[in-house]
Amino acid sequence: MSGSNSYRLRSSLPAHDMDVRGLAAVAFPDGAFVSVSRDRTARVWVPNPSENQSFTEMHCMNGHSNFVSCVCIISPNETYPRGLTATGGHDNNICVFSLDRPDPLFTLKGHKNTVCTLSAGKFGTILSGSWDTTAKVWLGEKCMMTLQGHTAAVWAVLILPEQGLMLSGSADKTIKLWKAGRCEKTYTGHEDSVRGLAVINDVEFFSCSNDASIRRWMVTGECVQVYYGHTNYIYSIAVFPNGKDFISTGEDRTLRVWKEGECSQTIRLPAQSVWCCCILPNGDIAVGASDGIIRVFTESEDRVASAQDLQAFEDELSKAVIDPKTGDLGDIKIEELPGREHLDEPGNRDGQTRLIKEGSNVEAYQWSMSDGRWMKIGDVVGGSSQQSSKRVMYEGKEYDFVFTIDVNEGGPPMKLPYNVTDDPWLVAHNFLQKNDLSPMFLDQVANFIIENTKGHTLGAAPASAADPFTGAGRYIPGSGGNGQQFGADPFTGAGRYIPGSGSTGTAPSGGADPFTGGSAYSSPSLPKSTTNIFFPNTDGVMFEQSNTAQILGKLRELNTSAPADHKLSDAALDCLEKLLNLVTELPNLEQPTAEQITVLWRACHWPEDIVFPVLDILRLAVRHPEVNAHLCGGTEGASLCNHLLGLMSPEGKAANQMLALRTLCNCFTASHGRALLLGQRDAVLSRAGDLRTVCNKNIHVALATLVLNYAGRLYGQPAEIEAKAQCLSVASTALEVVQDKEAVFRLLVALGTTVSGDSTAKDLARSLGVNSQISKYARVSEPAKVGECCRLVLDELQ
Secondary structure (H helix, E strand, O other), rough: OOOOHHEEEEEEEEEOOOEEEEEEOOOOOOOOOEEEEEEEEEEEEOOOOOOOOEEEEEEEEEEOOOOEEEEEOOOOOOOOOEEEEEEEOOOEEEEEEOOOOOOOEEEEOOOOEEEEEEEEEHHHHHEEEEEOOOEEEEOOOOOEEEEOOOOOOOEEEEEEOOOOOOEEEEEEEHHHHHHHHHHHEOOOOOOOOOOEEEEEOOOEEEEOOOOEEEEEEOOOOEEEEEOOOOOEEEEEEEEEEOOOOOEEEOOEEEEEEEEEEEEEEEEEEEOOOOOEEEEOOOOOOOEEEOOOOOEEEEEHHOOOOOOHHHHHHHHHHHHOEEEEOOOOOOOHHHHOOOOOHHHOOOOOOOOOEEEEEEEEEEEEEEEEOOOOEEEEEEEEOOOOHOOOOOOOOOOEEEEEEEEEEEOOOOOOOOOOOOEEOOOHHHHOOOOHHHHOHHHHHHHHHHHHHHHHHHOOOOOOOOOOOOOOOOOOOOOOEEEEEOOOOOOOOOOOOOOOOOOOOOOEEEOOOOOOOOOOOOOHHHOOOOOOOOOOOOOOOOOOOOOOOOOOHHHHHHHHHHHHHOOOOOOOOHHHHHHHHHHHHHHHHOOOOOOOOOOHHHHHHHHHHOOOOHHHHHHHHHHHHHHHHHHHHHHHOHHHHHHHHHHHHHHOOOOHHHHHHHHHHHHHHHHOHHHHHHHHHHOOOHHHHHHHHHHHHHHHHHHHHHHHHHHHHHHHOOOOOOOOOOHHHHHHHHHHOOOOOOHHHHHHHHHHHHHHHEEEEOHHHHHHHHHOHHHHHHHHHOOOOHHHHHHHHHHHHHOOHH
16 A cells, blocks of 8 residues: 555644544544533634644533543534534433533433444434433424334444434344334444444445444345454444445454555554544544544545654554553464564555564564554563463362452352453453443442552553443454235125224314315315315324124124023123114213123123124223213223233234224223223333334224324323324334325325424434435325325425
């Protein structure tokens, strides 16, 4: 590689008192970037106009009460033309700053553990990941939705260019793709924690991992390439604007530059952990490390550091102490190493490493292609000839110390093994995890180690104790809807009783109704009107049509073959018949009896293959205020909800799924049902959303109606933004698979109702890509209500 296209040091910034954990280029000022650190600060660095190589600290931001772990930049907008900076930390919070003040504009609270990764998207959306195993979507000062599915810490998050798509990478070794808040795909292949993610283009992304590999993925799920080069954990990755080349940093003390799919340059740093990197607009690279120093590297000869600074960097590198336990240099056998003459032979690639024996010491050198020489990168300690005879054996391994820790009074003491070359914070973190102890003890245990090992450190101690971000031990490579198709009648066979057949639900208002398919709203000649007759819809839509004779006939038929312990007596059947007749003739002055309601509830627990006629009675009965109060109030309400959710399992019977959905829709008729469903909203909408993959138009219409009824109850309540976010999520994901135009129409009305009069909900809908997702329906002419409603929703989202 020629000198003209090799990266060389531009500037070393003694930026922070502790580890630099995150870097991000900012929109303003030109060429500036932000750094965050364990010293609890964020700092803005701008190029020094009088000195081409250096940077000046422009601004220091304080707002966290603990270590700051990550940073992202929110793009400029009308309110903040210079953009905003978001930082996440160990205090579980996210602080959002402007560039003109040192304290946060606002603080986002909601995570239950360290916020360790952030990504910003359009419209001010922020995606955060945390040790609490969740990712959260934020807009303004509100949490819009929580992404749950990982089983370990979420180390990396990324908002993809296609609106609505988000990625999360976790210590559970997986990457998940989220669409409108729902997990659409899980990528597997990494063998250890996923630590970083980066966009390549609209359809590809990179991931890096503790398994020392980088993977290139298609969004569709295929891993198309794996890159090897690092010899330890890889913490960060960033892509050049060309979308082809990239950089990475890791625990092997290196920054690596990748071009044309190959590692073209390896730059070693005099710090063990190179935590983070970012690419500046002019193509320079900034990296942050465990020594608290930010180093900027450049390809431009005009910006290369002075000869004096380059020599100082090389001298610092040569004095580094390298621990072979990190795996950076492979297995070392001192007695077999060559002498200094080995350095007379040139290297064959940039970054190639050679070890030589100098007396009783081992020195490490790296080949610099640009300089055409071997550069010393440190002294190796702890080789096979340097083992101490005073080490302690514990669980088959030798350690410098094995402490006895008595945490629980009266409980058995715990053993904590430690080597002087280990990071005390990492050892403390692993000890707490192994013994299921609270992370609140982290500082206490780490400080105990530090205090009790003073005077026993090999080489220069790091500028700070790197925090426990690397998982258990250090990695040394080489060491030990079910989609079921349904026919026209999936329930009882042709010509037989079909639950709710012919009914798509009616609005209780009784006026001309855009939900039933009839009336003027279906006319293809519907003129484009400035009056919005579709949303917000706050009346709700119910499923009220019935054929009592067919329901009762099927009930009695199935009762004859029901298991003995479920068979209903003639008296019980009479109870259900009276109840059905009573609730289908609303309003009715006669009140259901407690016995009738009890018989109905008991019959609802028939076996799943025969329960559907009873569910049809339940669907109609919950519209009655007395039944609604009895079954939806108190502890009975929770039982009813859980029972219906069980019937809605994606593996369940289609008839039961549909009738359970319709029953939930009808529960909105009275106050007890509304209170129950609002209280159980998260579970109900989550389970209902899963049924979008079942190929059945009746289920889709019922699902759409349920979302619409929720949207109607939430209308005019701007504080219920997380609930509205879930409505947007379920509606938008359902629209990807729903084909029936009535279901599409109701979902569009639900979207319109959700965003009406709520600017925050509109911003979220835009960030989820709802505009582009529904635009195709604006061209639908039959029924005309679909196209007209879609255009009105798009107008709302302008």
